[in-house]
Amino acid sequence: MTGRINGTILVADDDRAIRTVLSQALSRAGARVRSTGSASTLWRWVEDGEGDLIVTDVMMPDGDALDLLPAIRKKRPDLPVIVMSAQNTMLTAIRAAEVGAYEYLPKPFDLRQVLEHVERALEGVRKPAPTASEGPRDEGLPIIGRSPAMQEVYRIMARLMNTDLTVMLNGESGTGKELVARALHSFGWRKQGPFVAVNMAAIPRDLIEAELFGHEKGAFTGATERSAGKFEAAANGTLFLDEIGDMPLDAQTRLLRVLQDGQFTRIGGRTAIKADVRVIAATHQDLRSLINEGAFREDLFYRLNVVPIRLPPLRDRTEDIPDLARAFLRKAESEGLPRKAVANDAVEALKAQAWPGNVRELENLMKRLAALCADEIITLADVERELAARPSAAAPEMERGASLGASVESHLRAYFQLHGDALPPPGLYDRILREVELPLIALTLSATRGNQLRAADLLGINRNTLRKKIRELDIPVTRGKTLM
Numbered sequence: 088m089t090g091r092i093n094g095t096i097l098v099a100d101d102d103r104a105i106r107t108v109l110s111q112a113l114s115r116a117g118a119r120v121r122s123t124g125s126a127s128t129l130w131r132w133v134e135d136g137e138g139d140l141i142v143t144d145v146m147m148p149d150g151d152a153l154d155l156l157p158a159i160r161k162k163r164p165d166l167p168v169i170v171m172s173a174q175n176t177m178l179t180a181i182r183a184a185e186v187g188a189y190e191y192l193p194k195p196f197d198l199r200q201v202l203e204h205v206e207r208a209l210e211g212v213r214k215p216a217p218t219a220s221e222g223p224r225d226e227g228l229p230i231i232g233r234s235p236a237m238q239e240v241y242r243i244m245a246r247l248m249n250t251d252l253t254v255m256l257n258g259e260s261g262t263g264k265e266l267v268a269r270a271l272h273s274f275g276w277r278k279q280g281p282f283v284a285v286n287m288a289a290i291p292r293d294l295i296e297a298e299l300f301g302h303e304k305g306a307f308t309g310a311t312e313r314s315a316g317k318f319e320a321a322a323n324g325t326l327f328l329d330e331i332g333d334m335p336l337d338a339q340t341r342l343l344r345v346l347q348d349g350q351f352t353r354i355g356g357r358t359a360i361k362a363d364v365r366v367i368a369a370t371h372q373d374l375r376s377l378i379n380e381g382a383f384r385e386d387l388f389y390r391l392n393v394v395p396i397r398l399p400p401l402r403d404r405t406e407d408i409p410d411l412a413r414a415f416l417r418k419a420e421s422e423g424l425p426r427k428a429v430a431n432d433a434v435e436a437l438k439a440q441a442w443p444g445n446v447r448e449l450e451n452l453m454k455r456l457a458a459l460c461a462d463e464i465i466t467l468a469d470v471e472r473e474l475a476a477r478p479s480a481a482a483p484e485m486e487r488g489a490s491l492g493a494s495v496e497s498h499l500r501a502y503f504q505l506h507g508d509a510l511p512p513p514g515l516y517d518r519i520l521r522e523v524e525l526p527l528i529a530l531t532l533s534a535t536r537g538n539q540l541r542a543a544d545l546l547g548i549n550r551n552t553l554r555k556k557i558r559e560l561d562i563p564v565t566r567g568k569t570l571m
Contacts, residue, residue: 091117092202094139094209097130097507098122100171101147103122109142112198113205128151133159138166140208142201145179147174156186167208171196174256184425189461200499211462230266231414232407236399240267243396253346256333258398259559260517261445264369265329266397272325280324285317288330295338296354299346303355321364331391332372332383343387366391373555380549401442401449408438411446414562415453416465422456433470440474443521444514451513495519525560528553532562 098109100122102458110120122138123129127145128245132138141159143152156168172179183191192205229235233411242269247254247454254271256264266283272282301316306366317326328334334342346366350359368391401408412429420426429437442448454472459473499519528546535541539557545548556562 090196090498092209095119095121095137096205097129097132097138097141097143099126099141099147099152100124101144106200108380109201111231112202116202116206118205124148126152126155127466130155130158133162133166136163140205141166141168142205143168143170145170145174145183153182153186153188156188158182160187165204165535167211169201169204169208187248205359207451208461215544220336226462230263230406231268231410233410234399234404234406236404240396240398241392242272247394251365252273253391253393255393255395256367256398257395258371259400259445260514261373261447262398263446265327266399267396268325268327268367268369270363271367272327273364275325277324282325283317283321284327284329286329287333291520292335295335296341300341300351301337301353301356303353313353317355318362318364320347321554322453323363324365326364326366328366328368330372331368332370332374332377334383336382336384339384339387343384343390345400346387346390373518373552376549376551376555379551381549402447405438408449409434411449412437412453415450416457419448419454419457424454425463427457427463427465429465429470431457431470432467433465436467436470436474447514495523520561524556525562528556528560529562532557 092113096118097354098106098113098114098120099122100106100109106122106124110122113120120133123132126149129141129143129152139558142447145152149245152168152170152497156170159166168187169190169192170183171185171194172191175193179189180193190207192201192204214460230241248271254268256267258264266377269282272278275280286296297316297319300317301314301319304313328342341351341507342566345362350361352359362406374388376385378385395468404479412434416427416429437452444451456469456475460466462468528542531545535545539553540550543553546553
């Protein structure tokens, strides 16, 4: 902020002391000020074309400024209105946003904050709006993106639509595996049937078999009545098995038998039931490494991996980010958030990010921006402010002598505090683990001078798992050199 305000400010507040304080502060900053304690006078000035910005209290003797604001917006849509109120409730703030206030400030207010908002609002009015091209629309399409990486995904999907081949979707968390599974179902010949999604990681391990195959009354303690499983629920449709790598070995054996025989029995039952479903599985894990570790059946892997599809991370398809960002803003608008566009330089900033949370992280960011930005155009400054609140930007320096656990706790406390009363975007667990994994593996490889066998032994993990991590995290490996 420059500290200078050029323009006429209309101040409306029935408290003479507040009018005086605001008028003096605005005048010292260079503004011309007209003040009143009446809502009717404020409206007359608006009708006469007076003022470049309004600072008003909510409650005045002759009316409620929030009731007046829709008329002000209709009469002069480019006139910013900053609303202040001593009724510091959530409903007051919500109501101010609903009727189109540029900003809401609770009383008692910070005078410097008022001046900053006034200057920012006037700059937004006077500057030409940042260029915000709409770009092509992908209306009605379940998956967005024209990048070469996504074109390859579409090519494989197109060949699978009218088949019953089992598909394995592999990709990092947040890359859209369930969207692809739904598209394969919705555009395939089973589209009239149900789409049933099951997340293996979200079900207690001892309940997965009952969840998938159902059970008869009395089959186990607590089975007080017969229950159909997900295979029955998905009859004539598609069963999506997400995070298949988290399926316990006993359930893997039953699943293999279903895929081989095309039928199953409920737990505790004797009658075979036809499994008339298409199975699509998904994972973010390296199943071959799990096979080597004895945690996943190799024969089941080959049954599921008939047609593998790798979903690219967002960092490998950055050219899709403009279309994705705009699509998420349109989705946010359809869900009741204000209509927003995003400036071109802000889009370029989005394209420069690594996006560890992938498309899901981008969607959550665009929703936050749609909800929190006061202006219709999301600017570069808006994007940079939100990006700065991500974990990697919020990490405090490690105190000398502090334990790793204490440092991580300090990091996370600072990160949650940055979001105030809101919550960080989903996927925090994977993002934090990724931040710890990279230096852990890189420094271990450095200590073993690039010897992967020794590094895997030191870390206590399988060598294939280490190789996978090196590829995923893009860690350079040089024999004979050390970083320490």
